[in-house]
Amino acid sequence: MRRLLVLGAAALAATAFLAACATRPAAPVAELAPSGKLRAAINFGNPILAVRTADGSPRGVSVDLSNELGKRLGVPVELVTFNSAGKVVEAVRDAQVDIAFVAIDPVRGAEMLQTPAYVIIEGAYLVRKDSPLQRNEEVDQAANRVVVGNGSAYDLYLTRELKAAKLVKAPTSPAVTDVMVAQNVEVAAGVKQQLEADAKRVPGVRLLPGRFMVINQAMGLPKGRDAGARYLTGFVEEMKSSGFVAAALARHGIEGAAVAPPAPAR
Structure with a gap:
């Protein structure tokens, strides 16, 4: 048994x-x-x-x-x-x-x-509080430079979409705001949530309302x-x-x- x-x-x-x-x-x-x-x-x-x-x-x-x-x-x-x-x-x-x-x-x-x-994630722009830019549609001008994380979705998208503004590459997406401030660049682009946190961390900056792209x-x-x-x-x-x-x-x-x-x- x-x-x-x-x-x-x-x-x-x-x-x-x-x-x-x-x-x-x-x-x-x-x-x-x-x-x-x-x-x-x-x-x-x-x-x-x-x-x-x-x-x-x-x-x-x-x-x-x-x-x-x-x-x-x-x-x-x-x-x-x-x-x-x-x-x-x-x-x-x-x-x-x-x-x-x-x-x-x-x-x-x-x-x-x-x-x-x-x-689905939103992409946003961040500028200085005294920037004349008020809307996302105003960013693409020859007078503006936009910081993006090198190789990021924003880099790829804006490389195709921007006709007049110039891109500045940060080593990573979380670094875009610090690069913008350090190099006196006009605009930073990235994940909306990241830029919202940066706006609380870094004095004198603000997000443009809305979004400039949707990331899938x-x-x-x-x-x-x-x-x-x-x-x-x-x-x-x-x-x-x-x-x-x-x-x-x-x-x-x-x-x-x-x-x-x-x-x-x-």
């Missing part, structure tokens, strides 16, 4: 193991975690996505999504941190990471695969991983519809961002 109980327990354990293996998406795991772990790029350059805690570890919406994806794939998660979106894009392009959280942009889309958006934030992965991209697209849509993204935004006290609408059916 004892031997039968042992054999029965072993059979049950084997059945559970096989069932767990059967539920793991084999093709996506092979493409999203080819090394056996999910290497997720976390960008500290955008405070809506991630911030450093007191001990230096990352926390935020992108961290929560990375951990949930790793859980579903059944693999450990390695958080690889960066200080700018430009460095994240390079890491994805060179397959140094498996997933990333980046703005949808045609330039970036040429170097990686991207999902539909999961979060998506998940990205190296090119050639089509099965992984299909899985990620389904994952993003579920994270939006289930309330996971909204709960993460609320949990981390994020304002100035909204859950993206469902992607159109293909």
